[in-house]
Amino acid sequence: MRQTTFDPDVLRGFVLGIELGSFAKAAARLNRSTSAVSAQLKRLEEQVGTPLVHRVGRGMVMTEQGEVMLSYARRLLDLNDEAAAAVCGEQLEGRVRLGLQEDFGERLLPGVLGRFARAHPKLHIEVRVASNMRLKEDVSLGKLDLALVWKAASESLSAETLASVPMKWIGSVSFQPLQALDDPLPLVVLEAPCMLRQMAIDALDRAGIAWRIAFSSASLGATWAAITAELGIGIRTPLCLPAQVRALNAQEAGLPELPGLELSLYHAETAPSLAVTRLGQIIRQHVAELVPAQC
Incomplete structure (x- = not known):
């Protein structure tokens, strides 16, 4: 069986193109022509024996194999760059x-x-x-x-x-969709001034939903604990949520949609x-x- 060896320069062009959403932008960042980076992508696809991206209008979507390749390409480039820094004498201080x-x-x-x-x-x-x-x-x-x-x-x-990144209402893992609210909505928030806190309050005011601050803290960890204890719902993004809370579907929860960040x-x-x-x-x-x- 012939061994396949991937060229780091080819992998770098592929990863950068995906991250920037455009191989033309990747070419500009790498100081190469668009045709050169496109040729590298074609070479990589020939090596793996399957398409890695599909064109959709002016954009592109990775195939399943493309997603796998992207994960490995990043890891290979990480190791390559670490080795180069450690062995080639680049000692930043x-x-x-x-x-x-x-x-x-x-x-x-x-x-x-x-x-x-x-x-x-x-x-x-x-x-x-x-x-x-x-x-x-x-x-x-x-x-x-x-x-x-x-x-x-x-x-x-x-x-x-x-x-x-989308902003989401955050509830405990056992949170149940809200029924008609007779009492003000209890909120678990970080202390003011807080950009996310204000954006959530503005969204509730526009929707005509009454609210109250049920718990406020300078610590994000403390707000997670309060949400877990079901003192109220919070406002955050889906990134890095602890296991005991979850992002809520605004429509199902009877809450207004929130803007992105x-x-x-x-x-x-x-x-x-x-x-x-x-x-x-x-x-x-x-x-x-x-x-x-x-x-």
């Missing part, structure tokens, strides 16, 4: 300051920091977990190099949108250091894997 919301602490942090630390053992990473507003403020003041947060509709800070990467500098750039690349890859799996 200093520190990188990263800000994350509490949502991503358990799911995103281990993968991002583990991979970054293996590739750059001499580089120190400082992580701050805080509220959306506080993280943006720290980026603007230069106290953080990067921050992964939710983007508001109008902002002056420079941000790179990584994914569009943009998950964005904020940069303190327009010309970041190589270390900051590398950490940003790892975050993009992990978000690209996380969002489709949970939304």
Whole structure:
């Protein structure tokens, strides 16, 4: 049986094309022609013996084999890049300051920091977990190099949108659809100011649904506990939910639909250091894997 060996450059073009939603955009990012990247995709499909993407109008959809290939391609590229950094003498030193919301602490942090630390053992990473507003403020003041947060509709800070994520009402796993509400809807929320809290309240007001704050805390973990105890319903995205709560179907629950959010990467500098750039690349890859799996 002939052994198949995948070219990392071909895999990189394939992964980037999927993540950007366009192989033309991938070609521009890689400083190559669109025809060259398309030829690489064709070569990869010939190697695996099956189509990896289907064209749908101006867009594209991965086949089942394409989804499998994407998962393996990312892992192969991760190992390739780590090996190159470890063996080829690229020793970054200093520190990188990263800000994350509490949502991503358990799911995103281990993968991002583990991979970054293996590739750059001499580089120190400082992580701050805080509220959306506080993280943006720290980026603007230069106290953080990067921050992964939710983007508001109008902002002056420079941000790179990584994914569009739906906002959902959150209930306990045993939550039952609401009947006619005689009493105000009990809400479990983070302390104000909180962008998601305000968006939910605005949606309820527009729908003419009375509400009350049943539980408020500065800790996301405490709000999960309150929702689990059925003190009320919460507001969050489907990303990184604990096992004891679930995203609700708004229509079935008798609640208004909620708008989506943009998950964005904020940069303190327009010309970041190589270390900051590398950490940003790892975050993009992990978000690209996380969002489709949970939304």
